[in-house]
Amino acid sequence: MTDIPSGKSPFPPEKAALRRDLLAARRVRSPEARAAAAGALSRSALSLPELAGARTVAAYVSVGAEPGTRELLDALLAAGKRVLLPLLLPDNDLDWAAYEGPAGLAETAHPGKMLLLEPTGPALGPDAVTGADAVLLPGLAVDRRGMRLGRGGGSYDRVLARLERAGAHPALVVLLYDEEVVARVPEEPHDHPVRAVATPSGVMRF
Numbered sequence: 001m002t003d004i005p006s007g008k009s010p011f012p013p014e015k016a017a018l019r020r021d022l023l024a025a026r027r028v029r030s031p032e033a034r035a036a037a038a039g040a041l042s043r044s045a046l047s048l049p050e051l052a053g054a055r056t057v058a059a060y061v062s063v064g065a066e067p068g069t070r071e072l073l074d075a076l077l078a079a080g081k082r083v084l085l086p087l088l089l090p091d092n093d094l095d096w097a098a099y100e101g102p103a104g105l106a107e108t109a110h111p112g113k114m115l116l117l118e119p120t121g122p123a124l125g126p127d128a129v130t131g132a133d134a135v136l137l138p139g140l141a142v143d144r145r146g147m148r149l150g151r152g153g154g155s156y157d158r159v160l161a162r163l164e165r166a167g168a169h170p171a172l173v174v175l176l177y178d179e180e181v182v183a184r185v186p187e188e189p190h191d192h193p194v195r196a197v198a199t200p201s202g203v204m205r206f
Helices: 013-027 031-046 070-078 126-131 155-166
Strands: 056-058 082-088 094-098 105-108 116-119 134-137 141-143 171-175 196-199 202-205
Touching: 031 070, 031 171, 031 196, 031 202, 056 126, 070 082, 082 105, 082 116, 094 116, 094 126, 094 155, 126 155, 134 155
Parallel strands: 056 082, 056 134, 134 171, 171 196
Antiparallel strands: 082 094, 105 116, 196 202
């Protein structure tokens, strides 16, 4: 699951340029390299105490060249966690449903958007994420202050704003490739820092 681009370009030019470079670097990864990175990323993420101690984890299903999350989702489920996965709404907001395993995922086409894998169980409502102990966020980069660069569609900006309004403070963790931890990403007033990043080579806290 990614932030879904809206087709507009209301972002600072430096954000757009950085997104293009990072997406291009992802596309050239071989399937073998992506699979190896997914396994290592799962092990790194599972080493985080915030995930080990969580009862409910809001996560996402990776698509395309994103750092793979399928192995991590199954490991969280096997560890007895309640795992919530997003359902994309027409306005780019996110609803949530429980992950029940790979058989409970279905390809879902959204008009004008990429094909996603979404859970087939009952929708729990957009506010379900406020009950999560940890939220795993997609992204393209994070800097050494903990500022995250997303895809630009705003889906996860809405999630973070909803958590703030509810007074919820789950651990926010971004899943990335190693080289996507950068010195600095362009920042806007609505951007929220995260607590940690997990990459195939380990974790970094902010």
